[in-house]
Amino acid sequence: MNRASIRLRVTAIAVAAVAGVLSVVSVALVVVQRNQLASSVDAALAQRAEDIASLIETAEQIPIELAGSQQEGFAQLLDSSGRVISSTPNLKGAPSLPIDYEQSAGEVVRTVRGLEVDDDVFRVLSRTVETGLGRAVLHVGTTFDVVAESTGVLTAALAVAIPIVVALVGALVWWLVRRTLEPVEAIRSEVAEIGSSDLHRRVPQPGHDDEIGRLARTMNQMLDRVEASVDRQQRFVADASHELRSPLTRLRTEVEVRLAVTDVEDRAVLEGLLEEVIGLQRLVEDLLHLARADGGQVSLEWELVDLDDVVFREAERLKAEGRILVDVSGVSGAQVRGDARQLTRAIMNLCENAGRHAIGTVTVTLAERDDTAVLTIADDGPGIPSDRVDFVFERFGRLDDSRTQATGGTGLGLAITREIIERHHGTVAIDPDHQTGACFVVTLPLA
Secondary structure, three states: OOOOOHHHHHHHHHHHHHHHHHHHHHHHHHHHHHHHHHHHHHHHHHHHHHHHHHHHHHOOOOOOEOOOOOOOOEEEEEOOOOOEEEEOHHHOOOOOOOOOOOHHHOOEEEEEOOOOOOOOOEEEEEEEEEEOOEEEEEEEEEEOHHHHHHHHHHHHHHHHHHHHHHHHHHHHHHHHHHHHHHHHHHHHHHHHHOOOOOOOOOOOOOOOOOHHHHHHHHHHHHHHHHHHHHHHHHHHHHHHHHHHHHHHHHHHHHHHHHHHHOOHHHHHHHHHHHHHHHHHHHHHHHHHHHHHHHOOOOOOOOEEEEHHHHHHHHHHHHHHOOOOEEEEEEEOOOEEEEOHHHHHHHHHHHHHHHHHHOOOEEEEEEEEEOOEEEEEEEEOOOOOOHHHOOHHHOOOOOOOOHHHHOOOOOOOHHHHHHHHHHHOOOEEEEOOOOOOOOEEEEEEEEO
16 A cells, blocks of 8 residues: 555545445444334234233133234233143144243243244243233234344345445545645646756646645745756856856967977977866866756757768777777668757767777777667776666766776766757667677667
8 A cells, every 4th residue: 555646545545434434334223223123013012912911811701712813923821831721813723832931030022933833033022911710821922024124125225325335435535536636746747847958847836725735836936946046057157168268278279389389398298288278178168068958058950960970980080099999890871860060079979988998999880770870889998887877977977986097087978968869869878788898879760
């Protein structure tokens, strides 16, 4: 039940409660009806016994037959030795009934089965009567089936009615809870769809001022604060990145000019400085791109892109570094629709990542498969632990192992790659079955 929905739990509790209450009430109703009917039968027996006793006590001679109807029951008068003195016609000639009775017990009423009068269950009243022959015992009985039949009919009716009522209550509670929780589900689904690029969206607010209405207002107030905070952060990153671009460009130009005219002794220092400046420029560009992407300011220029041309171009650039072997024998033609500049940046980031971590070889493949272009870029480096495959796509996601100790990087390249690929309705992931190093798999819909 812990994993069941609130709707199911509330309905189950309501159904169980209603079923329990109705069961208790039904049992009580059957018992009360049976007791009332039994009381009525007992009162009728007492009245009839009193009438017979009055008749016998006032009569000069005890009649052989007692007045009675076969449908109404029976009456039998016994002397002190148990011999039949008189009885109703339906017991004429019959022996004394096997009913135990002590004369000192007074008036006794009981339910008796197995009498020879009939197969019915009888309610029998026994009492003593004074006659001209002395004290006698009078047994007066009537069928008890009317009580059993009445309670049986009531029990059968309740057995049919209770499940129907419980089912109707369950359906009603299910519907009411659904109607009650519809605003909550609308709030949940809206919050689930709100991402970093659409924080302007708000959850629907019901028109009533109850707990759900207050929850919706609180959620919207929280979203207002989150949106304002993210806007401030994005503006800060964008403004800082924009302001840093010009001085870094001037610094790079100055270093490059100095390299062109400097002597051999200072060249190593300037080359190291130039490398640091280029790294800072890339970091600033990456931060500016992500800030614009988060703010929805990155627009794509859709066109047909020969993905194999982009892959070959980036592979050649990686080969030009001369440090590793780049295998492009598995690259075939594939055409997609997207922004050529953005796709180039994504593939460049993946190639540079593979080149930084490869020991000796980077393998690139491209093929068409099921209306998608599948690009793989694999290196033979130290690889990525299975529990960190999602972490590498996070911003500034660097692994604290041998894969990042030697080569660095800004920690933003893979985050930017994922953002670009997802904007093109594709996916980028790490192949878990790749044995040596890391293998990034990019899928994009074919044009």
